[in-house]
Amino acid sequence: MVHITRVLLGGAIRPKYHFRRKWRLYVEKQKLGGPVIPPSLLEKGVPIVNAAVEQKSLEKNIEQFFDWKPDHPMFIEEPKDGPEHPRYKEIPCRMFKEDTKLFEGVEQAQLLTKTVVISDAPPQWGLQEQLVDALRFPDEDERVRRYVMQSVRWHPSEDKLPRRSLYYGYVAPWYYGISIARANDLICQNLLRLTEMSYSGNSQILKRHLVKDALVNVDYEPAQPDDFRIVLSCNSNFMLTTTELLPPFAAKGQAQLTSQAELPSIYPLKPALNLEETNLYDWDTSYPFTEDCTFGFPHTIIVHHNAPDEWTLAQKKAKAIVHSHATLAALARRMFGKDVKELPQPLSVQCILADRGKHFTFYAYQLNTLDMASPDGIKNLVWVDTDHQTVKTGPEDDPEIVITEKPYRLFQLADQMEGLMGYQMYKEKNSRPRYKIRLLDSYNPAVMKKFLTLYATQLNMTHSNSAQLKEPREPRAVAV
Amino acid sequence: MRPGPLFRRVVNRSCPTVISNRTFQSSSLRSGNQRTTVTPYYDGNDFVRDRSQLIPRSLYHQPEHWTDEPEYPEIVPPRKTRAFVNYERHKEAEKVAAMPTVKEKMAHFAFGPPLVNPLKVYIARQAKLDIRRWYQIFQPYEIEGFPVKYDALPFYKHITRTAVVADQLPADYYAYIEEAELNDIVDKVRQTVINAILAEGRYYSKNLDQIPVEERVVVVQAQNVIDALVRAVNLAVGKDFPHLREMQQDTDTRCAAFWKRGGFLHDAQLKRRIYDKASGELMLQYIEEDNIFRNFRHELPLPEVLPRESCVPSAATEQAEGRQVGYNPTIYGFRPEKSIPHWIPGHWFGDPCEFSTLSLDVPKAWTRQLSGQDEAQAFESLACNAIMASFGRIVAQAMYLGFTFLNELSYPIVTQSIMTNGRDWMFATYQANTIALWKPDEENPFNNMCWLTQPVKLFDRVEGSEVIGFNDEVLRLFIKQYLKAPVTSTNSNLRPYIEKTERSYWKNEHSQTPFYHRPTRRDGKPRQPFKPEI
Structure with a gap:
């Protein structure tokens, strides 16, 4: 057995070593004899300057010659995570961030935000869904299929995907392709674009404004003196805003009924279990828009979930609930003052959790109170809309029917390449053979319908697209 | 006296097909859908004086080596001349035009002829080396x-x-939209764009700190304004111009x-x-x-x-x-x-x-x-x-x-x-x-x-x-360009050099196409037909 080495393959062998060796010989030679000054120059009286010495003196005095004060952020040293940091507080807090996974899922989120959960779509959505069918374009499915293929296959980005750890002892190569975050972003952008196109012609939607990366910060004083401070720092990847508040999802009587409902208990755990303890935080409430902004009322927020590790559905739900709550809490403090407890007027928002650009869940949140200290009294409300899978087992006479909750799945690829880390387009370097993404297996139009439904909130719907589309006014040129 | 043809046919051993008697001048670049089937062959070997020597003796008397009329080999222009470059280019053009798929065409220009020893490639694959490095022979x-x-x-x-x-801009090209209609759209869109410009300083974005102040104006504001503008036009007239949806x-x-x-x-x-x-x-x-x-x-x-x-x-x-x-x-x-x-x-x-x-x-x-x-x-x-x-x-x-x-x-x-x-x-x-x-x-x-x-x-x-000095002219130009519709249909073939022009990615249309890595059923029965899960 001959070992296949680079020598056999004729590659360059230790080029650095040879270069250094040659260079060392050259330098030694120079040292022995020294640089030879041509006698003709000496005769003419040309001044000889040692370039090395001159260079050093120039480098020392370089600040005299240049007024070079870089103000680019890359040149500014990051402050260390100590007391010198501008955001340092002596009292530590527990912070909810983008990647905080609440282990106890929905129950923990309920305790954090004092919320009662209803596992169903709000009644308004049911009414809107009936109207939405008239809006759908005949070629809508084809459009969305293309968006999916663009996000997993056709986009030419070369993001560096995280390494896959296949098994011990094998160093997996780097792959380049469409990262999960980018695929998620592409899908959401395109679905929103098609949604808005479906509603075009309605003059009310011109008041809506779309904002990217809207950051919200909310601070909560500890309920008991030995508790931690709690800070919710939530980033919504898209925030659709309007000029008016959304109408409440629950009637007044229904909201009052929540005072009878009991929050779940996760004793002996505390609700702030998974929140990270830190001294670096902002101890204030911030809302993305300034006070004089007229179009800053949230309509729908889209939260991306691109975490590389596995989350249960309940944990993802918890993430969406906290994001919706934080957005409204910041708005409520802006509108009704810092110390507001029970809100004079309920606030509401809709939320879409986009999980890797593939799985979607939909939420409607109504904020009734910010009185977090006591578990009693009126509570907040959230409607969680998920898909259901029905499985029949057992004999045909007496079947056992199991209904499992699962998110709306937008698509399934025919090829076996699943986008856990990202979508890899072609083999990079000496990689192992991998399945290429070529075909789309299944596609679920329910997701697009949900987008249309959520967009219809607060609109008077009068027009329809399913009828014969209007012909273009002029016959367009035909010859090419 | 043999009754057959009188002139010996010019045959190359490595090219068993019949060589056309057309000269180089007649085999010019083809145009449109016209497609040539016979390519003149020239192996670049000038040192064979008499090509009849390449014919095996046993085949020498076969009738296919004789013709009634003389067939001359194509005239190759002398090397190191402009004509020879042209000649080579035309040959390559015909070769590329005959390739049925885009992938082949791209590979032809990207990698050229196989210069690398296939045995070496095999060994390198075993050793898990990156052989793409060897192909990087061009320096554009x-x-x-x-x-x-x-x-x-x-x-x-x-x-x-x-x-x-x-x-x-070409005025006639953008005369498809009337002035009154354009003004209507501009009126609808204007406020949204102004809002987007104002929103620049009005909301706090997480990523904003990472961008220097100078570039913030260019990158962030430009992206926000473009997004707002495209979105506003979509909202205003998206339904009237179906090509916006189709893009x-x-x-x-x-x-x-x-x-x-x-x-x-x-x-x-x-x-x-x-x-x-x-x-x-x-x-x-x-x-x-x-x-x-x-x-x-x-x-x-x-x-x-x-x-x-x-x-x-x-x-x-x-x-x-x-x-x-x-x-x-x-x-x-x-x-x-x-x-x-x-x-x-x-x-x-x-x-x-x-x-x-x-x-x-x-x-x-x-x-x-x-x-x-x-x-x-x-x-x-x-x-x-x-x-x-x-x-x-x-x-x-x-x-x-x-x-x-x-x-x-x-x-x-x-x-x-x-x-x-x-x-x-x-x-x-x-x-x-x-x-x-x-x-x-x-x-x-x-x-x-x-x-x-x-x-x-x-x-x-x-x-x-307040936004000072807002200029509607930019909105007009943008709307004119964005709403310019493509042709509705064409009489000519848009892809004359490709054989298969359909691009399909939906699995239902591929039901007959076997998937390469797909596991087969052990019992030998055909695979289950596709059922959409909806």
């Missing part, structure tokens, strides 16, 4: 869109063979194109490669990594601005524009880089929407380089960028359509480009009539055309909650 000049040196407009015109019509939208995409350009004066590469010296031909690779913010594509092309026959360079225009330089690209700051030729018009191959209608570019170099320049210099830099972005995109998309720099376009391709930093906007309309630029200019009848405006300001400045 890497051209950027934004020029790095001053006075580069003549160079960009030369490498793209473009005639510029400055300070205007695919690329976000933060990249572009790359490879082509050859003749007519350069002198180069170190040319010294080495003696055949290309005659035409002064260089390889160019255009690469745009992160400046393209939005790109809209449709299944059908935009209608042509001018008939192709009228886009002929005249002596007067050339004189007015000055001499087209053939200086080396290194003079303008571009260096040859080892790379594989590749073509990316904003998407990978497979997307059915292959005709780019409008692209919105946000050049990052805008603040870095344009800050110290006066208006004329700024216009020149942006004009270079607009020309290069449009031409590069068209070359790449033409490759996906089956046209290469050897197989000329059979119809003109039109695209539109916008250069903007959010405040200043520059509009361009580009019509590509030719991409076969390896020929000297005397032999190529067509010229590419580019219509350009001066940079127009969308607004002057923001004071408090």
Whole structure:
């Protein structure tokens, strides 16, 4: 057995070593004899300057010659995570961030935000869904299929995907392709674009404004003196805003009924279990828009979930609930003052959790109170809309029917390449053979319908697209 | 006396097919859908005096080696001449045109003939080495869109063979929309755009701290304003113009194109490669990594601005524009880089929407380089960028359509480009009539055309909650370009050099196609038919 080495393959062998060796010989030679000054120059009286010495003196005095004060952020040293940091507080807090996974899922989120959960779509959505069918374009499915293929296959980005750890002892190569975050972003952008196109012609939607990366910060004083401070720092990847508040999802009587409902208990755990303890935080409430902004009322927020590790559905739900709550809490403090407890007027928002650009869940949140200290009294409300899978087992006479909750799945690829880390387009370097993404297996139009439904909130719907589309006014040129 | 034919047929041993008696002059570049079946063969071996010696003796008396009329071998022009370069190019053009798929065409130009020993490749695969390195034999000049040196407009015109019509867009081309209707749309859109400009300082974004203050204006504001503008037009008239819905939208995409350009004066590469010296031909690779913010594509092309026959360079225009330089690209700051030729018009191959209608570019170099320049210099830099972005995109998309720099376009391709930093906007309309630029200019009848405006300001400045000096003209120009519809149908074949033009990605249409890595059923029964899960 001959070992296949680079020598056999004729590659360059230790080029650095040879270069250094040659260079060392050259330098030694120079040292022995020294640089030879041509006698003709000496005769003419040309001044000889040692370039090395001159260079050093120039480098020392370089600040005299240049007024070079870089103000680019890359040149500014990051402050260390100590007391010198501008955001340092002596009292530590527990912070909810983008990647905080609440282990106890929905129950923990309920305790954090004092919320009662209803596992169903709000009644308004049911009414809107009936109207939405008239809006759908005949070629809508084809459009969305293309968006999916663009996000997993056709986009030419070369993001560096995280390494896959296949098994011990094998160093997996780097792959380049469409990262999960980018695929998620592409899908959401395109679905929103098609949604808005479906509603075009309605003059009310011109008041809506779309904002990217809207950051919200909310601070909560500890309920008991030995508790931690709690800070919710939530980033919504898209925030659709309007000029008016959304109408409440629950009637007044229904909201009052929540005072009878009991929050779940996760004793002996505390609700702030998974929140990270830190001294670096902002101890204030911030809302993305300034006070004089007229179009800053949230309509729908889209939260991306691109975490590389596995989350249960309940944990993802918890993430969406906290994001919706934080957005409204910041708005409520802006509108009704810092110390507001029970809100004079309920606030509401809709939320879409986009999980890797593939799985979607939909939420409607109504904020009734910010009185977090006591578990009693009126509570907040959230409607969680998920898909259901029905499985029949057992004999045909007496079947056992199991209904499992699962998110709306937008698509399934025919090829076996699943986008856990990202979508890899072609083999990079000496990689192992991998399945290429070529075909789309299944596609679920329910997701697009949900987008249309959520967009219809607060609109008077009068027009329809399913009828014969209007012909273009002029016959367009035909010859090419 | 043998009754058979009298003249011996010229036969090459390595080419058992019949050689046509057509001479080189008759086998010119084919045009349109016409397709030649017989290719003249020449193996490059001049040292065989009598080709009849190549015939085995046992076959010497067979009738297929004799003809009634003499057939002469094709006349190969002498080497080291311009004619020989032409001859080789035409042969290659026919070879590429006969390739049925785009992948083969791209591989032909990217990797060339198999120069690497297949045994070596096999061993390397076993050793898990990267063999792509061995294929990187080309050193094309890497051209950027934004020029790095001053006075580069003549160079960009030369490498793209473009005639510029400055300070205007073609009026007739955009006369499809009436003035009153345009004003209506502008009225609907205006407030949303003003809101977007005002929102710049009004909401706090997480990523904003990472961007320096100077670039924040360019990058963030430009992206917000573009997004708001496109969105507002979609909301206002999206339903009336169905092509808006039918278009695919690329976000933060990249572009790359490879082509050859003749007519350069002198180069170190040319010294080495003696055949290309005659035409002064260089390889160019255009690469745009992160400046393209939005790109809209449709299944059908935009209608042509001018008939192709009228886009002929005249002596007067050339004189007015000055001499087209053939200086080396290194003079303008571009260096040859080892790379594989590749073509990316904003998407990978497979997307059915292959005709780019409008692209919105946000050049990052805008603040870095344009800050110290006066208006004329700024216009020149942006004009270079607009020309290069449009031409590069068209070359790449033409490759996906089956046209290469050897197989000329059979119809003109039109695209539109916008250069903007959010405040200043520059509009361009580009019509590509030719991409076969390896020929000297005397032999190529067509010229590419580019219509350009001066940079127009969308607004002057923001004071408090007011936008001062808001200019509707920018909205008008943008709306005219964005709403320009492609043709509804075509009589001509859009992809004459490709056999299979259907692009399908939906599994239902592939039910008969076996999947390569798919596990088969153990019991030998056919696979279950596809059931959608909905």
